[in-house]
């Protein structure tokens with residue numbers, strides 16, 4: 001995989017060849033709305049965020065992976081601010097060739113194939129379930145019948161972090177999925193690789209924003225992509241989970 005996703009061999013095309021252009025259309029940048037109860041998130045006061053946000057150097061210096069959680073759950077307002085600062089879509093660019101959009105972080109080709117789901121164990125203001133984040137409308141969509149799967153995703157992350165049975169589990173997991181076929185439509189031989197790199201960029205922004213907000217962040221290197229696929233009905237060839245990020249309130 002490494003050799004074939006680098007431009008090491010002249011005979012193999014790796015890069016933006018648009019090989020499917022004219023054969024079938026690229027999926028739209030905006031993922032069609034998922035079925036479920038729509039919960040608009042509290043509006044974020046950008047002035048307040050700017051006032052309370054600390055210098056980048058301070059946040060970067062303080063940043064740590066935190067695996068000990070407070071008794072109090074994360075609030076919906078905090079979760080909403082976190083999603084808004086990291087994951088919101090800032091512009092739908094469109095394009096003659098491929099439908100593109102911008103977010104608060106860089107992404108290969110502005111294709112922005114990543115989507116965000118929140119597996120909630122507990123959050124003040126939300127019932128336990130899996131939600132899709134509508135990054136265009138800053139809202140959560142409650143995916144019905146996913147309570148047990150949300151618990152399993154949280155437990156799976158607890159395992160990835162080596163938490164003991166008697167240790168408090170995290171409040172929620174942000175599952176990052178990739179609509180990787182959008183990348184493959186343009187990028188030949190490197191779509192999956194580019195998506196993992198994009199997720200890495202998001203991980204760092206998540207760490208910085210969580211630290212700035214006083215939350216407990218931890219990236220996960222392992223996870224079970226089928227848990228979410230099966231719970232919310234994703235076709236793995238269209239969209240599949242590629243990374244998990246854990247969020248909670250840190251123990252004092």
Ligand SMILES: Cc1cc2nc3c(=O)[nH]c(=O)nc-3n(C[C@H](O)[C@H](O)[C@H](O)COP(=O)(O)O)c2cc1C
Pocket residue numbers: 063064065066160161162203218219220221222
């Ligand atoms: C891509 C990636 C995957 C990670 N996977 C895990 C994981 O599965 N479990 C875990 O407890 N920490 C995980 N971490 C956190 C690292 O263990 C942590 O960043 C590292 O030990 C340095 O500690 P610090 O983040 O506190 O500076 C991951 C971090 C990254 C960037």
